[in-house]
Structures are given as C-alpha cells and as structure tokens.
Amino acid sequence: MFKQRKFLFFHNLLSVFLVFFIVVTASIVSLNASTITYSDNQQAAYYVTNSTVKRLGNVATHYLDQGKTIVNNNHYQQQVNVLLQPCNGNTKLVTWAVKNSDSSGFVRKTVAQIATDYEANHPGWKVLGATNADQYYFALGEKGHENGSDYFMPQPYGPFIADGEKWFSISAKPYGGNGTYIAGFLNDGTQDQIVEGYTNWHDQSALRIRIAGLYLSIVDEENHIISKHLINKVNETPLEGESALYTPYYSGTSTMPSMDVSGDYLFIVSNAEQAYMSNSVTYTYKALYDQKLLANAQNAFFGKGTIDKIETTTVLNKGQFAISANNVTLRDELALGKRIIVQYEYEGIMNNVEAATAYHTVMRTNNKDLESSSSYNTVAYPRSVFGRTSSGTMALVTIDGKQASAGMTGTNQNETNAILKHYGIVEAYQVDGGGSVTMVVRDNGCFKVVNSPADGSARAVLTAMLLITRDVQITSKQTGATETSVTLNAKITSTLERNITQVLVRINGQDYPFVNGNVSIDHLEPGQTYPYQIYIRDDLGVSKTDFKGIVITQKQAPRFYYCELQETKDGMTFIPHFDDFSSISSLILFYNGTEYDLLANPNLTIPDFEETSEVSIFYSATLSEYVKINQVIFFPFYRSTVILEELYVYLDDYISDLYQ
Template identity: 25%
Template sequence: MKKILMMLLITTTLSLSATNLKYNETRNDVKDLSGVTYSDISGNVTNDANTTTNQEVRLFEKNEDIEVVTWSKFSNGKYVKADTLEIANDFESNNSNYEVIAGVNGDYFLADQTVNANVIYGNRVIKPNNHIKYQALEIDMNGNKVKNHVTTTSSSKILITIFDNNDSAYYYDQIKGINNPVLYDNETTVISNSIKLLDTEIQYYTLTNSKIHVIGSHLYVEGTATLGFQSSGYVIATKNKEIINIIENKNIIVQNEISNVQKNNMLIGYDSLIMEKGIIKEFEEIKGQSESNNKSRHPRTGFGYDINGNIKLITVDGRNPGVSNGVNLREFAQIMKSYGIVEGYNLDGGGSTQAVARIDNKLQMVNNPSDNPFRKVGNALLFVKRKHNIKANLTNVDGLINITVNGDTSITKLNILVNGVEKEYNFGDKIEFLLPLNRKSVVSVNVVYNDNGITKKGLIKNYYLESTKIDIPDKPGVNVEHKYVNNNLTITLNYKDPNKLISDIRVKIVGLDKELPALIQSAEKRQTTFENVEIRNEDELIIIVKYSDGTISEKEYIVIIKEKISNNNIYVYILIVIFAILVSALPFFLIKKRKRLQ
C-alpha cells in the first residue's frame, strides 16, 4: 500500500510540475523589417518549481522572400571569431547581392573553430565534423530542415570550384589531391609545399588574397587565381585545358567536402533539441552540454520550426536580475512554444547570446548581451534578402535541363552559365538545354540589370549537377609479357578492347626514369622496346593506360630476369658435356682393350 501511495505522489508531483510551466507576455513591440517580422517582447515565465521571473525576448519570423544562411568571418586570410553584428556586416561585404535583415549567434566555439561541423553559404566547408556530445542540422537556403547529422563524413577527395567576382560558378570537379608529383593530360593538383613540378606543359596559378583553414586532414582554401608560380601559399597546377581557359583572375575554392551534405545546403551545429512535436523534453532527456547547464538560468539563443515547417529565430536575455533573469532549457522551450514553435533547438547561450536586426537601414545589436564588449562567436544564423527578388527553379530529367524564373518584373535579361559558357535570355524565354554526359556540371542562373548606366550581373543560384550516366562498358585490362636479350627489353601488351576504349599505352621503367609509348601491332596487341638498358632482377615497370574518356589507370609489373648465358659460357658448357661423355665411356674402352689382349 505504501508503494502505491508513493507512486501516486510521484505521479501527482510530475503532473503539477508540468502544469506549473507557463509563460505570460506583458509587452510586444512588433516591427516589419522588409520581409522579417521582428518582435521585441517582455514577459514572465513560471518554471517547474512554480518560480516566476521576468524575461526579455527577441523573436524573428520571415516571409517566403527571405533566405537563410550561416556565415563565419575571415580576416587577413584566417578564420576569426567575431560578434554577430561583425559577422552580419562581413557577410554583406562578401556577398553584394544580399543584405542581412536579422540574425542570431550560432554554435559553440573553440579558439580557432566551431565545436561542431560548420558549412556556410557558398558550399564552404570550414569544419567537417561534430563534437561527440552534439549534432548539426542541415538546412537549405529557405531555412527548411533537411537532415539531422549526428556524425558527418569528410570526403578524402579534393574538389575545385571556380567563380567570377559575382560568385557565379564556372567549373566544379574533383582534382588529383595535394602535392601530386605527376600530372597527365586534363589533371589538376594543388601545391602547398612550394615545390614546382618539372613538367613544362603544366600551367601554374598562385592563389592570392587567400582564406585558408586547415583542421587535421581537412583543407579549405579560397583565393584569386593569379598566373604564375609563387613559392609561398597555395598554387593550382593544371594540364586541364578547360580550367586553363577560364581560371585566370577568377575566385577559387579548393576543399574537402562532406559527402553526405547536399550542395548549396549548410550545417549549423547545436547544443540540444529541447522540444519535439510540441512536447517539451525533461532535463534528463535534453542531454547537450550538461544537465546542470540545462537546469540553470542563462541567456539563451535558439531557433525552431512551427507546424508548417517555417523557421524562427529567438533569444532570451539574462544575468540582469529583475529585468531579464535568463531561463533554463525547459523555460526556454515554453517561451518557444508560446510563439508557435513545435520543434526547438538550443544554440550557444550565456555571454554569446546576441540578436541583430536592420532597423532604419542600419544593422544593429537589438538585444542586451550580458557580455560587453560583445563576445566574439564562431558563426551566425542569418535572415538575408536578395537585392533583386527573383527565384529560379531548375529541373533535370535525364540530362535535359529546364529553368523557370519568377519575381521582379523590372528585370528583363537573364544570364545562364553552363560550365563557364554564357548565354543571355530575355525574361520569360523558354530556357532548356542538354547537359554534357558523364561529368560534373555547374549551371549558374543570373540576372542582368542596369545600375546607374552600368550593366551588372547578379547571382540567383548555382546548381551543381551530374548528367544521367549512360551505360559504359568495363574498361579493359592489360596482360604484360617481357623479353630481355642483349640489354634490350621488349614489352608486349595483350588486351581485349572491342569498344576501342584504350587510346594510348605507355611503359615506364621506374628505376631508370625512362618512358616509351607502346606501339600498335594489332587490334589486341601493343609493343615497345627499350634498347641498351641494364635491367636487374625484380625491377619495376609502370604500365600507364589512357582511356578515351580521359581517365588513366596505372599497373605495376615486376620484371623477373632469368640467368643470361653468354656465348663463351655456351662453349664451356659444350666442353663440359663432351668431357663428361668421354669420362663415362672410358671404362667401356678399357674393358674392350683387355678382351683383345686376352
């Protein structure tokens, strides 16, 4: 009976606790900030222990014309922390097509990086991985939730993207890693060790005005491609004619990407999910930094989604007794819920809590951060607006591209870039074309407008695509045979190639640094001979096969040399054999001679 009474008491306590949690708004000054509704709010919140405190709240809600970005600041080529106002101004100075309307601080941070994965606007992967305690949310530029990432996978592949100064993308593809010592046709590498390659056919472009951020094996480099080789900094080395034709004086990003994050999406790291499907989580369910932090009152920053999936940004000031005490995470979730949020995320808070807004056409801090001077933070989550309100939609059906645009009817011209090739269209024209097969492609959609008599171009969106793959037969392998006579090494290569995929084969002797083409002998045979070469047993050859699609494979072959027999050795061998025959026949002759004597 005692156990039953105890359970009833616990259940009643929990029920009362849940009932006690509530929020009451006492003031709400609303401003329309050109597509963002900004609410400057006072209220009081009652917690699970039935304690009521005053709170100052800032809430940002956007309409469909507003986009969402994450951003981090670089200064003098290095990633730096900055307050949210500085980060917002830095975004505008680097992205002239946008203005920031509102924003809040983002993820936790360390000395030179965010705590979690940080992918900012423009596919810039500043940090590829999460802390083991936290997670990151993938969002698109409408702020829609795409995927929650407990862990992220950094690709070992290095990719290059080439832009103009308008951020319109010209080229996007994988390159041959870092400091690769050998380049074949159409290959590109990035040099960081100041060592120039010997190949005279390679073209070099030094990245000037660079932004560089390296975390372990992860590389992010952004700069302007300047013709020539400089021994300091990063250099693009290429034999790719397509790149050579467009790269000079263009902006370049070279980086490892995150393989499970879609292009044009961003990652924002967060502390914890504090409310899900409208249900506020218990402290022990929230996890995040620590249960003690969850239960303590601090300034808080967060974002969340309403029942229609619309994103909202929110802050609560704190450490200002009687004015705004700050909230624990259940109190924070209750305030979120009161403003229509059903799925709430907690970001970095405390002295980091900052809210900015564009009021009277000037960005300013609109909350009262507890740290003054303002704390430097790792990144920010921003509501931004295009200066030209045009949106594009692209469909890709088996490589057939169709683009539609809508919005600002004062724009009369569109500029479409497909892998760097430009074409202009009138607004309202049908825009349809085929992508090149079997390659990465980038399509950039831009507006053309007049600015005080000067024709300018404004980016709408870059689309990173691959055309639908056609069936390609397996690439043939090559069987190798050799013959080494009188210091002449002949290499014979046999293969089956009914689809004529092999375009060239070369043979290289590694130890001697000699390389020759293998000449066609028949449809399934090629051959080459190295004359007057000293080959040792188990010397290594590399068989370099180039295919018609431009790809290259390399096969290692070890030469096994049988013992060579010279002419003199042959004579000695014959004499030894004759002598052995005579010796074996001698007893027979002696026996025969004895019989004659008898």
C-alpha cells in the same frame, strides 16, 4: 426612511460593483491562464506581459516580448526576442563569418558587423535580422599558444558551411569534444527545411554525416561547378595517377612556417581568396587532452582561388596552396586562370545545402520537448536558439539572462522549451549562449541590437545566422513571339531601400529597356532559345540581378512536299515528306472515311489501296506557345494538288492581310 433608502441604494450599488469586479477579475485570470504555455513535463511555464511586434521588409516578423517563466510556483522575469521568416529561395536563413585581411582564416566580429560584411559580399541581398551561431575556439588552445599556433584559431566548435562552401567540414576534434552536431538549411519553402545530423566520427548511426573525400572543383565566375576531381593526398608526394594538395600549416609556433614543394606539375594559387588548414594529422599532441590513438589529428582544409603559376618547385606561404597533378585527366583541365575550390565534401544532402552550423543541444523535435540533465542546461542562462514552426517558417530566438535586477533572469532547458512552444516552434536547436547571445534587426538601413547582451555590449563572435531577403523582387515572362522577335513582360513586386529607375533585359549581349513593363526584341533567328538576364538601374548605376529566364522564337511553318507511296506485298505504305517535322503535333491520314495516325504509325500500310479513293492528310503544327496552325492536303500524293494548296494558302493569307 430617507436613511434606509440611501443605505439600500449604496448596498445595491456595492453589490453591482462587486459582481462587476468578480466578472472582470475572473475574465483577466481566465485570459492569463489561457496564454500560459507549459513545457511538456509541466516543470516550467511561460506567459507574455508585454509584446512589441514589428514587420521587417514585409517578409519577417520581430517580437520583442517581456514575460515571465514559472518554476516551482516562482515567477521569473524574462526578455525574449523572436524573428520569424518564411524561407523560399527569395528569402533565406544563411550563415556567415568575416574573413581576415590576408585571406587565411577569419576574425571575430559583432553580429551587426557580420551582417554588414555579408551584405557587402552579396549585392542584391539585405539582412533583416541575425543572431550569433556556433560556439568557437577563440584565443588559447590546449597548448596555451595564441594566434593559431595550437590548432587553427579562431574556428567554430563544429562544422560550418556558408555560400555552399565547406569552410570547416572537419572540426578540431572530430572524434570527440565539442561541435558534434550540424544543421543545414534548405531554404526551399517546404515544411521541414532543416537537415540535421551527427558529426562525431565515433558515431555509426544513420544520422552520421560522413566525409566523402577531399575534392577539387573547377568553377566559373559565379561558382558554378564545371568539373570535380578527387584529391588523393595532403602534403605528401602523389603516386602516378594521383594528385596532392600542398599548403603550409601551424606547427607549434606563433607564426606559420613556409613550405618548400616540388613536383612535375605544380598548379599554384599564390593569391588565394581563402586558404587555410584548420586541423592536421601532425597535431598528435592532442592525445594528451581529449582522445586516444591520436585520432583527432585529421587533415582539414579549405582553399579557393585562381591558378596564377605553373612550376616544378615553389615556396608556399600563409594563405597559399598548390595542386600537384600526376593525374592526366586533372592535369589536362587545370591551367593558368582556372578558378578552383578545394574542400572536404560530405556524402548525401548535407553536401548540397547553402548554409549550415553546428549546435550543442536539441531542444524540440516533432513538436515534443527534449529534456537535459547537463549542468549547462539546468541553470538559468542567456540562450540563443534556431528552429522552425509547423508551417516551415524559420525562427531565431534569444533569451536574455544574468540581469535579474533588470527583468532578464535567463532560462533553463524546461523554461526555454516552454518559451519555444509558446511561439509555435516545433523543431529547435541551441547554439552559443551566455555573453555571446545577440540579436540585431534592420532599422532604417542599419543594424540595431534589440536584446540585452550579458556582457553589457555586443560581444565579438565568430559566426552568425542571418535572415535575408532580396532587395528587389522581379517577375518576368514571355508574352509573345514571331519567327524573328519576342516580347517580354517584367514587374517589380517589391523593393527594399532601393530607388529603381529602370529595368532592362540582356539578350545576346545587348540591353533592352522595359517600357511600361514591356519590351520587344527583334532580329532573332526562328525556332531558337535565348537565355536572358534582368538588370536594374538605380542611383548607383546599372547592376545585374539574379532574375533570369529563357525566351523562344516562333518556328517556321513546316512545308509539306508530298506523300510518298510505296507498294509492298501487304499493300500501299504512306510516307509523308516535310522539310521539318519538329513542330508537327498531329498528323492524320483520312482514307475512305477512316482516320490513321501517321505520327503513331510512321510507315502506315493500307491493304487493297485504290488510287481513286478519297484521300487527304490533316496536320497541326505548334510554332510557339502562342501560334498553332492546321492544314488539310487533298490527294497529297499528287504534286499538282500540293502546289495548288500552297498557292491557295498564299492567296488566302494575302487577302486577309489586305483587309486587316
């Protein structure tokens, strides 16, 4: 009996355990199945097995995920890094490359070094994370020469914009070859922040991004454009009324030859911030390799600097350029000390973006996968991708590969799309893959490589895409005004790695410190608008921020003189006289109980007017956002009543002041 009960007890216990095991197992299978994401064609899938999530600067999110892709029922281990950040002006997705030492081009650096250089050139901004960008020509050209003696090296495969400057508007092969697509970033907080198009000059579709021409812009210290002028020729003598750019270029040797130039008016930049030709109409030998009709040989130039010489003859060397101005309008505007930018510009919206990079494959668009039969995309490979989510949040993604034994297999097109779908990326573009794939994130003020580059260490690349944020965020607004003063309020909403001890506002060249978030500025003029700039003091001293605005002092109250009466054949016309109408927002004439709008009818005529009738004028004046006055004048065409009204107002104000 005892044995039977014991058997029944264990039998029941085992049944309960089996039920529990089945339920739990079913739950786990269901959970895994619910997190598997499939490519649109169902040829690949992806799921995460381990995820580490970290916030960066309180605006970006970094995912370091281990997972698996599924292809033909085979599971492949993957390591995926994802950076997500909303971009709205205070946070951005930008591009960058490091200039070489003689300001005649660029040098390859690791992504971490590019991020460090970006911060050094953009005080007030911090990089939260970055990845490599476009592919690039880096050493040997088609003729087998190094140091740029084939065509300009290094340069990206396609167009590249940084800081709004078109460093490479025209690619090395505009009619074919690499880099035939471009994407620009608006950073305006909208849902669709990516502007993309084709840059292959053979393309005649509406998506083609076309060159508008070579332009010279005269700019101020902050690169704001003062005026812009078309440049007609490159390294050719301009005709009367034309202008030309002169600059040396590589021509089949390892060193750049100098160039003798002459002209009536040569405005020379001998110590340029940047100057180089990245393509030339003289590179006709390219026809042997990738084109017909010599079409890929096109002039391409970027130059920036301050005019420091005006001559009739000169010798230009590497990193220098000159403008020959036979155009009177341009000649009159150019002078010593003028800062200029010369570049090939685009038609349309692409010309206005702050940052843009080329890419080689569209991965997803309108939340749909695009398939590819390219041999590059059908093999497992390390991938680097940028894109956006449905809300407009920008995304940088890296997928490690060529390290299967370490759990990093790499992906093909279908696997990559399954991964992008998993993270909610609805629009995506692929850039340089393989050993170039690198992601860094900010870690205690330094940049840490968080993926596993296929080369074993971070490769030196040419360009990078960076997610950035202001290192201090300040809001400011006007809170009050009198005729001679204004009050302002400022608030620090966030900081990143900065110990701010004071906030100041600069108006009329003078700094005023905020105390408990408020400041009052006196000795101003009535009814004037004053621009202001916010400065901050920290451990390094006082520095300017990008935060600015305007304040407006209160206008003086308008003085009513009298209401002129002019008798006409139609009746009596009323013409009110004030010393200043600018602040008057309402002006009403009351005549025998009827209202007449004198602002809408400035020469109001009333037939059968009787001077003994009841007449008054009511007016409102908006002196500032904070002060509005109302006034009634009875019998306004009598000077005596106006004087009495003024006396009454004065006494009323005086008595009110006594009791305050």
